[in-house]
Amino acid sequence: MTSHSKPAVRTDSVRKIFKSGDQTVAAVDGVTLEIHRGEFAAIAGPSGSGKTTLLNLIGALDEPDEGKVWIDDTEITTLSRGQRADLRKDKIGFIFQSYNLIEVLSALENAEFVLLLQGVPPSERRRRVTEMFKKIGLEGLENRRPHQLSGGQQQRVAIARAIVASPSLVLADEPTANLDSATGAALLDVMQELNQEIGTTFVFSTHDPRVMDRASRLIRLVDGKIEDDH
Amino acid sequence: MAIGMIMLAFVLSIMAGMKRDMINQGTSLLLGHMQIHAKDYRPDRSIYDAIPAGRSDLLGQLRGDPSVLGAAPRVSTFGLASSGNKSIGVEILGMEAAAERNVTILHEKLIEGSLPEPSEQSQIAIGELAAKALGVSLGGEVILIAQAADGSLGNDLFTVSGIFRSGLDLLDGGMAILDLGAAQSLIALPAETIHEIALRTASPTDAKTVASALERTLANPAIEVSPWQTLTPELSSWVAMSDSWSWIMYVIVFSLAAISVLNTMLMAVFERLREFGVLAAIGMKPRSVVALIVIEVTALAGVSLLVAIAIGTPLLRRVVGKGIDLSSFSDGFSVTGVAVGPIIRGDWVFGDFAVGAALLFVCAALAGLYPAMRAAAVDPARLTRGEIR
Ligand SMILES: Nc1ncnc2c1ncn2[C@@H]1O[C@H](COP(=O)(O)OP(=O)(O)OP(=O)(O)O)[C@@H](O)[C@H]1O
Ligand SMILES: [Mg+2]
Numbered sequence: 001m002t003s004h005s006k007p008a009v010r011t012d013s014v015r016k017i018f019k020s021g022d023q024t025v026a027a028v029d030g031v032t033l034e035i036h037r038g039e040f041a042a043i044a045g046p047s048g049s050g051k052t053t054l055l056n057l058i059g060a061l062d063e064p065d066e067g068k069v070w071i072d073d074t075e076i077t078t079l080s081r082g083q084r085a086d087l088r089k090d091k092i093g094f095i096f097q098s099y100n101l102i103e104v105l106s107a108l109e110n111a112e113f114v115l116l117l118q119g120v121p122p123s124e125r126r127r128r129v130t131e132m133f134k135k136i137g138l139e140g141l142e143n144r145r146p147h148q149l150s151g152g153q154q155q156r157v158a159i160a161r162a163i164v165a166s167p168s169l170v171l172a173d174e175p176t177a178n179l180d181s182a183t184g185a186a187l188l189d190v191m192q193e194l195n196q197e198i199g200t201t202f203v204f205s206t207h208d209p210r211v212m213d214r215a216s217r218l219i220r221l222v223d224g225k226i227e228d229d230h
Numbered sequence: 231m232a233i234g235m236i237m238l239a240f241v242l243s244i245m246a247g248m249k250r251d252m253i254n255q256g257t258s259l260l261l262g263h264m265q266i267h268a269k270d271y272r273p274d275r276s277i278y279d280a281i282p283a284g285r286s287d288l289l290g291q292l293r294g295d296p297s298v299l300g301a302a303p304r305v306s307t308f309g310l311a312s313s314g315n316k317s318i319g320v321e322i323l324g325m326e327a328a329a330e331r332n333v334t335i336l337h338e339k340l341i342e343g344s345l346p347e348p349s350e351q352s353q354i355a356i357g358e359l360a361a362k363a364l365g366v367s368l369g370g371e372v373i374l375i376a377q378a379a380d381g382s383l384g385n386d387l388f389t390v391s392g393i394f395r396s397g398l399d400l401l402d403g404g405m406a407i408l409d410l411g412a413a414q415s416l417i418a419l420p421a422e423t424i425h426e427i428a429l430r431t432a433s434p435t436d437a438k439t440v441a442s443a444l445e446r447t448l449a450n451p452a453i454e455v456s457p458w459q460t461l462t463p464e465l466s467s468w469v470a471m472s473d474s475w476s477w478i479m480y481v482i483v484f485s486l487a488a489i490s491v492l493n494t495m496l497m498a499v500f501e502r503l504r505e506f507g508v509l510a511a512i513g514m515k516p517r518s519v520v521a522l523i524v525i526e527v528t529a530l531a532g533v534s535l536l537v538a539i540a541i542g543t544p545l546l547r548r549v550v551g552k553g554i555d556l557s558s559f560s561d562g563f564s565v566t567g568v569a570v571g572p573i574i575r576g577d578w579v580f581g582d583f584a585v586g587a588a589l590l591f592v593c594a595a596l597a598g599l600y601p602a603m604r605a606a607a608v609d610p611a612r613l614t615r616g617e618i619r
Contacts, residue, residue, distance in 0.1 A: 052614055052615055052616075053615075055614065056611045056614055056615070059511075059614075061511060061610045061611040061614060062611040081516055082515045082516060082517065085510065085513050085514060085515045085516070086513065086515065087513075088511065088512065088513040089512065089513020089514070090513070092513075093512075094511050094512055094614075096508075096511075096613070096614065097616075100504065100507075100508045100613070102505055102508065102509075103505075113512065114512050114513060117512070117513055117514055117518075161512070173614055
């Protein structure tokens with residue numbers, strides 16, 4: 001992959017080792033890669049191959065045992081917990097397999113939460129979320145609570161939350177795994193549209209070949225190592 | 231926590247009410263808020279240690295003082311009361327019924343007759359236990375014998391004009407009340423000579439300051455003005471004890487509130503681990519999470535306070551208005567020589583409660599700190615790994 005733009009994320013020989021009992025597992029074992037702005041990249045691989053662990057590392061949720069990770073030129077391993085939180089707030093959007101909306105907040109409040117953390121004024125937050133909801137087919141559902149929404153709708157709210165603050169990078173760990181294939185496909189349509197229209201960078205992990213087919217770049221992991229990247 | 235606050239207000243109210251009753255009862259029955267004596271009079275109470283100033287002058291001066299609401303002159307000694315072949319030892323109190331009414335509630339304690347007045351046939355009021363012991367009733371005759379100031383043995387015949395019941399065995403069984411003049415003639419004292427002046431002031435609580443101010447005004451080094459705290463150290467130590475009980479109540483209520491906050495919030499935090507993981511993942515700083523929970527706890531305390539006020543106010547109004555009737559348990563009891571009635575009325579305790587409620591807020595916020603730190607410590611990577619359900 002060649003690109004003239006600056007990479008949104010870069011890793012250099014990152015390793016993450018887990019110890020359970022006397023067994024040690026290198027969940028991510030020497031991964032070097034660059035993700036550029038505007039990419040729509042899938043990380044694939046069998047269960048236990050290290051997809052989640054790698055996403056945690058490039059999302060500054062976890063620290064590598066070896067190697068380095070840069071997000072927009074910021075090297076994360078030297079940052080404090082608070083600094084990493086700030087980095088995530090400003091640069092990264094997260095979409096989780098199980099949606100993880102906050103139950104006591106409405107759809108709109110969930111979606112505007114990152115903007116709230118960023119200190120964006122209320123009217124501006126409302127404007128941006130409403131616009132985003134319109135774009136991804138959530139119009140009219142603003143005041144619903146998460147439990148009043150279908151899985152697909154909840155995941156769209158999660159997408160809105162992840163991208164409304166215009167992050168450098170959106171990470172999604174198996175975003176369609178809890179959805180039926182039609183809903184999953186519709187969700188991918190939304191992600192793809194956002195990627196093409198506003199150039200949001202997506203990195204998502206998946207088991208599903210139909211999802212991999214949508215990606216502009218496919219990174220295959222086996223035993224924590226990149227086996228294939230095209 | 232609301233329950234804790236109601237409990238606090240409730241107990242503080244009753245304690246304050248009991249304290250007020252204790253002081254009122256203790257001072258109004260016989261003592262007065264303060265007393266004037268010759269410097270050497272207490273504690274021996276010798277009949278020779280009379281107040282070294284003319285009674286009329288002194289009373290005139292006291293009654294002209296704005297801080298004095300009532301002044302009652304007295305003489306006091308010990309003697310033997312007998313009727314027929316029965317006799318008992320008594321404390322003899324000579325007083326002016328009219329002046330006494332302005333200082334004490336002795337007259338309210340009469341169950342029959344009235345307080346002794348100056349009259350041809352000397353009158354006496356005794357307690358109902360003494361009347362029983364002597365076998366006399368209203369209108370009956372009692373002979374008093376007492377050591378007189380001139381060295382002779384004074385004795386006189388008295389007609390029972392009143393019988394009282396104070397609830398205190400010491401008074402009801404061993405006190406003889408005479409008219410001041412009659413008492414003075416019994417123990418051969420001139421009319422100007424008195425042992426004691428009992429005073430009533432605006433409030434018993436500031437007796438100490440009023441007493442020392444009065445002492446300065448009187449400007450007689452041979453006279454002392456003693457507030458009730460000095461006169462009955464038992465009562466004042468009871469009051470001090472009741473104050474320390476209030477403190478113990480504070481500590482108990484605060485600990486309960488803190489424990490309940492800690493418990494509730496810890497549970498809430500553990501139930502919401504996923505939520506805190508999400509908040510951390512999307513970029514909420516640990517210290518913002520701490521702040522969030524401390525704010526939640528404070529809001530919780532605020533709601534509790536409102537609930538406590540809503541529920542507690544009518545409850546307290548009852549306690550203050552009607553009081554708590556303990557008559558089904560007892561007819562009242564006596565504490566350190568003060569009779570407490572079977573109905574205990576509370577007192578409004580806005581000040582104490584406001585301080586208590588404010589402290590409770592601080593307490594709640596502090597107790598919320600530990601759960602808050604637990605919430606802030608949630609590792610967002612555990613959320614994505616699916617380790618947090
Ligand atoms: N907290 C942990 N403690 C011990 N081992 C762990 C821990 N987290 C992950 N692992 C191990 O690291 C390896 C990679 O796990 P990871 O969750 O990254 O895989 P994955 O590709 O996301 O799998 P899946 O497709 O099942 O989600 C696995 O062998 C797993 O058992
Ligand atoms: Mg995984």
